[in-house]
Every structure is written in structure tokens, then in C-alpha cells.
């Protein structure tokens with residue numbers, strides 16, 4: 001279940017062209033299970049309207065401090081007190097200044113003052129406005145008060161020029177929000193390394209031996225660990241997967257790079273979740289030039305790669321994944337023992353690879369099992385991270 005499920009989130013929208021993204025933002029938040037209250041400044045109302053947000057959230061949207069809630073309470077007080085977090089996106093230079101100064105002259109700034117939960121602010125404006133000392137000083141003031149300021153992206157701005165000041169995309173903003181909501185979670189202070197994707201071993205400059213792993217399950221595990229407060233390093237072997245925010249990311253392509261990054265990162269970690277489908281066979285030779293397609297056929301000599309998970313050990317918790325096409329649990333149990341793991345997650349190749357869902361059996365070191373029925377890879381990640389949290393609490397008991 002997403003960390004956003006059931007959370008009360010205020011979405012504050014101010015007068016920027018980027019306000020159109022807030023419609024997607026509100027929709028994605030609602031789809032993740034959040035209860036969303038939308039507040040708009042008067043200037044924001046020139047760009048987007050209340051009806052869109054009321055339709056998406058199923059709740060009243062507010063644009064003035066004078067508006068009461070349907071129950072007759074003062075909106076900025078009632079909404080501010082009951083929220084888990086408030087995200088101001090897009091945040092104009094004007095609202096950044098007001099928040100820094102403690103103004104309460106509109107529904108967004110007034111609600112931020114009565115807020116009990118976390119405040120996140122996503123500035124969006126032309127580069128010169130963003131880099132103006134007045135704005136940077138105001139941002140510094142907000143950061144010094146514990147406000148989570150989300151750095152804007154660099155890209156095409158409303159004026160048509162490329163520069164710093166572009167509002168991050170809705171999913172990037174939601175990543176920041178999720179990370180902030182989970183910051184005090186049970187994995188707080190824990191350093192977790194997750195590997196994801198499938199390695200590629202080059203035969204020549206254009207061809208490689210790879211596998212069908214997409215990295216989706218590994219990314220879901222990293223996100224879940226982040227949302228429970230962990231400091232997560234994601235070592236990812238898929239150049240095209242979307243990488244969520246709030247993670248330390250190391251991109252690798254082949255076995256050698258994955259091995260190097262993993263050995264370096266586990267030196268200071270509390271847990272390793274080895275989800276990547278690591279190439280088991282490495283070419284004896286990599287041709288410097290493209291092998292000519294005119295050849296009638298070639299024989300490849302492949303060597304067994306060292307077992308990475310067996311070669312990294314220490315005080316940290318180690319969870320492996322086993323992808324099998326037959327005798328799933330027997331093979332997974334054997335790997336659990338040989339590699340001396342704390343747990344292994346057994347999944348069938350047919351249900352795990354290149355899909356959005358998975359179905360797994362988690363086998364603990366004492367060989368007790370948990371069957372996790374078919375569900376989204378995010379759902380599987382939640383169960384695996386539940387197990388990890390349980391392992392930490394047993395170790396620390």
C-alpha cells in the first residue's frame with residue numbers, strides 16, 4: 001500500500017503557467033489514495049479553475065481565507081491542522097517571499113502558518129527570478145526553518161527559453177512528498193542497498209548477452225525502503241527505467257560494474273537486497289570491432305561469473321532473489337543455504353520478468369515461508385520491506 005494511502009495532503013497552487021501540472025499532480029495523489037485539499041491563490045485562478053480540482057478530489061477547493069468549510073469551520077485553520085503535509089506547487093516568487101516573511105494574506109500562506117504537518121515548496125519561475133538574491137535568500141530562510149524546498153528542473157520555461165526554474169513533473173513531486181512523509185519511518189537511519197535490472201555483457205561494440213529483467217521490481221523495493229525512512233542506494237542495470245527521486249543512484253551495465261559498485265556500497269550498509277538479474281555467463285573475449293554479419297556462424301566461449309551475493313558478506317542483512325523456471329522453492333531453499341542469506345524471495349520467471357505484477361514466496365533463514373499472492377510489484381515490495389523491518393527489529397531486540 002502506498003505511503004500516501006489515507007494521508008491528508010494539501011496542494012497549494014499559485015499563479016504560474018506551470019499550474020496546469022497541478023491538475024495531473026492532484027489526480028496522481030488521489031489515485032495513490034491521498035485525501036487532497038486544494039487551495040488556490042487569486043492569481044492561480046487565472047491559470048486553472050476550482051471545478052477541475054473539485055472533480056478530481058471530490059472535495060471542495062478554496063481560493064480565499066474568507067471561505068468556510070462545509071462544516072462551518074475556518075478553512076485555513078481546519079485544513080492546516082488536519083493535514084499530514086502541504087505541497088505548494090507551483091510556488092511563485094511571490095508566495096516564496098510571503099512564506100519566508102510569515103504573511104497570511106491569501107489562503108495558501110495563511111494555511112501554511114497553521115500547518116501541523118510537513119511543508120514542501122516547489123518554486124517555479126523564470127531563471128532570473130529564481131536566481132535573484134531576494135528569492136534565494138527567501139528560499140534559504142525556508143530551508144533553515146525545516147521547509148523542504150524542491151529544486152526546480154532545468155528545461156524549457158514559459159518564456160520559451162531553456163533555463164533553471166521549471167516545475168518538476170508530477171511524479172517527481174510525488175516522490176519528494178513520499179520521501180518526506182516516510183522520513184521518520186522504521187528504516188530511519190538505515191542504509192539499504194538495492195540492485196535492480198539485468199546486466200548486459202558485450203560481445204562486440206553493438207551486441208550483448210542480456211536477460212529480460214526490467215528493474216521494475218528493484219526500483220519498487222528501493223522506493224518502498226525510501227518511503228519507510230531508509231537511506232537507499234539503487235544500483236541499476238537498465239538505462240531506460242524511470243528513476244524516482246530521493247535515492248542515491250549508481251548506473252551500471254555489466255557484471256564487472258555491478259560487482260564494483262555493490263562491493264563499494266555494502267562496505268557501509270545495513271542491508272543488501274540483491275534483486276538484479278546478474279549475468280551468469282561472461283564472454284571469454286569481447287571483439288573490439290563489430291563481428292561481421294557475413295560470417296556464416298560463430299562459436300561463443302562463455303565463462304561462469306563469480307556468484308556476487310556469496311562474495312559479499314558482513315554484518316549487514318542479505319536478501320536474495322531467485323528466479324526459476326522449475327522446482328521454484330527447492331532451488332530457492334538451496335540458494336538460501338549455500339549463500340547463507342537472511343531470506344530469499346523465490347519467483348517464477350514466467351510471472352516475474354517483463355511484467356508489472358509478480359507472485360513470490362519469501363523463505364526466511366529458518367526456512368519458514370510466506371506466500372505473497374499475485375499483485376503489483378509495489379505490493380510485493382511492501383511485503384519484502386515488511387520482512388526487512390522485522391529482521392532489523394529481531395536483531396535489535
Ligand SMILES: Cc1cc2nc3c(=O)[nH]c(=O)nc-3n(C[C@H](O)[C@H](O)[C@H](O)COP(=O)(O)O)c2cc1C
Pocket residue numbers: 013014015016017018041042043044091092093094095106124125126129158
Ligand atoms: C502568464 C504569466 C505567467 C507567470 N508565471 C509565473 C511563474 O512561473 N512564476 C512566478 O513566480 N510568477 C509568475 N507569474 C507572476 C505571478 O502570477 C504574480 O507574481 C502573482 O502576483 C503571483 O501571485 P500568487 O503568488 O499569489 O499566486 C506569471 C504571470 C503571468 C501573467
